[in-house]
Amino acid sequence: MGTNTYLSKVYSKLKKDGFELKKDKINSFDVTVAMKKEFKLSWLATQMNFFIIIGVSKNVKKETIENFSKNCMDYAIKNNKGLPRGIQAGVVSFALLISSKVDETAKKFTQARPKKHFAAFEMPIIFDLKENKIYYYDKNPIWGFIYYKTFRNFIERYFK
Template identity: 35%
Template sequence: MFCYKCGTRIPDGGKFCPACGTAAQGSTAASQPAPQPAEPFPQPSPITQATSNGAMPFEDYRSLLEGRLGIGQFVPELNAWMYYSEEFRIKWGASKMKKYVFLSAFEKLDAQALRTYSDACIKHALKIYQGLPRGFQTGVSSFAIAASNAVGQDAVDLALQIPPKHYAAFELPVIADLQNRRICHMQRTPMWGALLWKDIRNFATACAKFE
């Protein structure tokens, strides 16, 4: 074997050139451990979102409404909170609508309880109403929101029906299902007051929704 660098003969078994000290071809330095691949960087666990938020407490729902309607006034005879506002629109024939929103909690809500509650709310709104006689470019709307964790199907059926007719006044019972976080009210447009019903329904949805 000869040194590839200077050509000097390297004795058999020699690892280095006796002349220049270059390592003989085929020889290797002390073996080094082979580099190991880096361990993969741990990935973060995926975030799991709950599939159901569960029932909303009544007080949380009331706070949600007050964020939209302002602070309410408690009406003992109705066992309900009342929120008042007014709205004027040209498309209503340059008329003003005085809106009374009522909110009460029910341990169990059936059709009879909803009918009795909504009837009491519209009567209370008409009793405390002040201003020009109803019908003289002014009207009254009553929104009876009944909140419950146990809503019967008969109550839902009633809420979807056309409510009783009143002179220059509108009554709309609204169910707030706290267990399933959804609302329910009439979706149809009665012939009487047809010009206003769409806006009345939209207002009910906007103030009572759970989002």
């Protein structure tokens, strides 16, 4: 699958479900940012602000996805609107990098437990165009366990 085909597919799903999409720049990456707020009683009556940040890279190494994910998390926290984090509100940053050349260490990084943040979740994701496969953390940690099923379902629905 080509980059443009994959992006069109992802953007279409996001728009259909009411996400606002905009173009922006995060460090050296031209990105598309999709945002939406969701509230669920099953999250202990918490509002979660979703930030989906999508970039394209010629090749992805561990450092590439690690830095991209960190910068996306910083962007999400900085641009978070509404209730302050921690007061029945949280932020999740889905940092999706798309590439046809992905290093094994980068794949392993996305499959490892993401870094912890106060009332915020960092979810690094890679879509490998060559393998037509998505790489992400698919476990359910104790910290944040009530959210991770939703995160995994979200990734499978929009990015696969």
